[in-house]
Amino acid sequence: MNPVMQNMYERTSIRKYEKTPLTRETIDELLKAAVQAPCGGNTQFWKFLVLESDEAKYRLNLAVRDGMRDLVLGENPYKSKVNGKRAAQNDDYCCFFHAPAWIVIANQKTHPNAMADCSLAVSNLMHAATSMGLGTCWVNQVPWTQDDPRVEEVLRDFGLPEDYVVCVSVAVGIPAHAPKKPERKAPDALYL
Numbered sequence: 001m002n003p004v005m006q007n008m009y010e011r012t013s014i015r016k017y018e019k020t021p022l023t024r025e026t027i028d029e030l031l032k033a034a035v036q037a038p039c040g041g042n043t044q045f046w047k048f049l050v051l052e053s054d055e056a057k058y059r060l061n062l063a064v065r066d067g068m069r070d071l072v073l074g075e076n077p078y079k080s081k082v083n084g085k086r087a088a089q090n091d092d093y094c095c096f097f098h099a100p101a102w103i104v105i106a107n108q109k110t111h112p113n114a115m116a117d118c119s120l121a122v123s124n125l126m127h128a129a130t131s132m133g134l135g136t137c138w139v140n141q142v143p144w145t146q147d148d149p150r151v152e153e154v155l156r157d158f159g160l161p162e163d164y165v166v167c168v169s170v171a172v173g174i175p176a177h178a179p180k181k182p183e184r185k186a187p188d189a190l191y192l
């Protein structure tokens with residue numbers, strides 16, 4: 001298998017991190033890899049909020065916790081939302097796994113490819129991180145709670161413009177565990 005393929009097979013979500021901070025150079029490398037992703041119309045509207053300080057990370061975490069506590073689940077709720085809401089009842093709630101870096105990726109609200117573009121960018125970032133011996137995990141609680149006024153206030157204070165929507169957030173750092181990657185089902189494909 002070539003190294004790029006190997007890297008894809010090796011990437012797995014990391015939910016425990018060493019406290020060691022990432023250097024600014026490392027984070028910049030990851031962001032530069034992220035923006036190599038394709039994007040609709042080559043718009044490159046994506047924006048990255050890089051939370052490195054404990055103050056920023058725990059401020060957002062607290063607002064997200066409150067937002068998750070009040071999340072309206074509706075009928076037949078998505079299991080991860082139910083679990084997230086339950087986890088948010090605990091005062092030691094931490095959706096970003098105390099990772100040294102927590103990156104929020106946003107795009108213009110009116111951009112029809114907002115989510116697709118950010119998903120591809122984070123995929124690049126994740127694979128770049130794996131290739132550098134770093135771990136990552138998608139953290140969906142920010143997109144889920146971004147309309148909660150407490151979360152919105154934090155995002156605005158961090159500099160996210162009002163016409164931007166959070167598509168993804170991702171925890172990044174040196175892995176402090178080596179989980180087994182969940183088995184993949186064979187691709188469900190029709191050949192015509």
Ligand SMILES: Cc1cc2nc3c(=O)[nH]c(=O)nc-3n(C[C@H](O)[C@H](O)[C@H](O)COP(=O)(O)O)c2cc1C
Nearest residue numbers: 011012013014015080137138139140141180181182
């Ligand atoms: C759209 C999306 C949302 C996710 N949200 C979360 C999340 O909020 N918290 C979390 O721990 N993992 C989250 N994950 C990670 C998935 O649980 C994980 O990718 C999946 O279980 C497969 O495991 P692997 O990444 O180790 O291959 C998310 C992944 C995706 C693609």
